[in-house]
Amino acid sequence: MPELPEVETVRCQLDAALPGREIVSVESVDPFILRDADAQDLPGLIEGRAFGSVTRAGKFLVLPLQGDVYLTIHLGMTGQLLIAPRGAEISHVRFSGLLHGGEDRLVFRDIRKFGRLHVTLGAPAARLSGLGPDAWIGDWDADFLRSRLNGRTAPLKAFLLDQRHLAGIGNIYADEILYGARLSPLRPAGTLTRPETERLAREIRERLGEGVRLRGCSISDFVDTEGAPGSFQDALRAYGRHGLPCASCGSPLVRTVVGGRGAAFCRYCQR
């Protein structure tokens, strides 16, 4: 699942490859994943415009084009952004644009169609304004976290998944963060003590940073723009490990459902 570290891995590669280059022609677009623009208008809107510097907000990628046009992409659950040779055979293509020079193309591939491509004239404020600060590099601290947690009865894991508080955490990193912070996913968010809040803040930055360093988690479909997997899946300590022993106490991790999502955790180490 593309979460913040996976999206950052892709952003980094796109920012090295795209600025200054233009989309010569839109080869295909699946109207299902397109938002804010019509498929027949798309070529006229983006063809011939060069990319600017690629940025990220939580799990959203923002690809600016000349003329105040923006491509804002969410990879959803199985989305991939590839820079692929023109001749490569690729399935489940939702958007394909030939890049200047004609040797390669920018491809948005998405098996399950949870991904979205927003095309807007002007910055994509409507899509991004509800997001909290970036969970990895955003300007926030334990006091901010405390103010957001305060008074909430929702389970801690649901809080971490809510992009309005912090942007970028998904199911995998939520499990890893809670394991590292020794906090139960079921813990009512508002009951954290100050030391627990500080532990949580530290784990959020560290686990996401580790994910970025390892170029993301390829436990399911994630690959970078060259089709290469990351390696965070080898560093998992909680996600998907229910039934396997806790690295700290040895008892089997358990699985439960929190906020409609599966959660694996150690019921002894995580309180």
Add this chain to the structure above:
DNA sequence: CCCAAGTCCTGGTTGC
């Protein structure tokens, strides 16, 4: 047949 995922949407509940 059912599960997994992230976001959006709806409808119900809580608390001031």
Add this chain to the structure above:
DNA sequence: TGCAACCAGGACTTGG
């Protein structure tokens, strides 16, 4: 009582 804030759960998609 009224209202906003909050929270749970379903829809969407499709391969395993």
